[in-house]
Amino acid sequence: MELLEQVQRRAMKMIRGLEHLSYEDRLRELGLFSLKKRRLWGDLIAAFQYLKGAYKKSGEGLFTRACSDRTRGNGLKLKEGRFRLDIWKNFFTVRVVRHWNRLPREAVDAPSLEVLKAMLDGALGNLV
Known part of the structure; x- marks a missing residue:
């Protein structure tokens, strides 16, 4: 557990x-x-x-789309990389891909950032 979480x-x-309730x-x-x-x-969100192209120059080649016509859920699936070292699991692209691929189509195809934020609040609200 991180120090900030302990605080x-x-x-x-x-x-x-x-006081009588658990942390969650x-x-x-x-x-x-x-x-x-x-x-x-x-x-x-990042x-x-x-x-969606907000960071065209710096974000070029950051994610790789999964090439498959049999995608269930959202149509913008990302390819998961396989790495041998545990250090890689902390990298941004590795942390995000699995969760991104589980998002519903409505969230991935959201017309604006505000719509995505509202959908993420609902989707992540179920998790503890």
């Missing part, structure tokens, strides 16, 4: 009236996400911007 856990214990239940009660989920939320 957030400690701060959540100080809120009166929620306190987050749900306050309408907040854990730090891990917030990082994923930000990563998915991936959306890269894929």
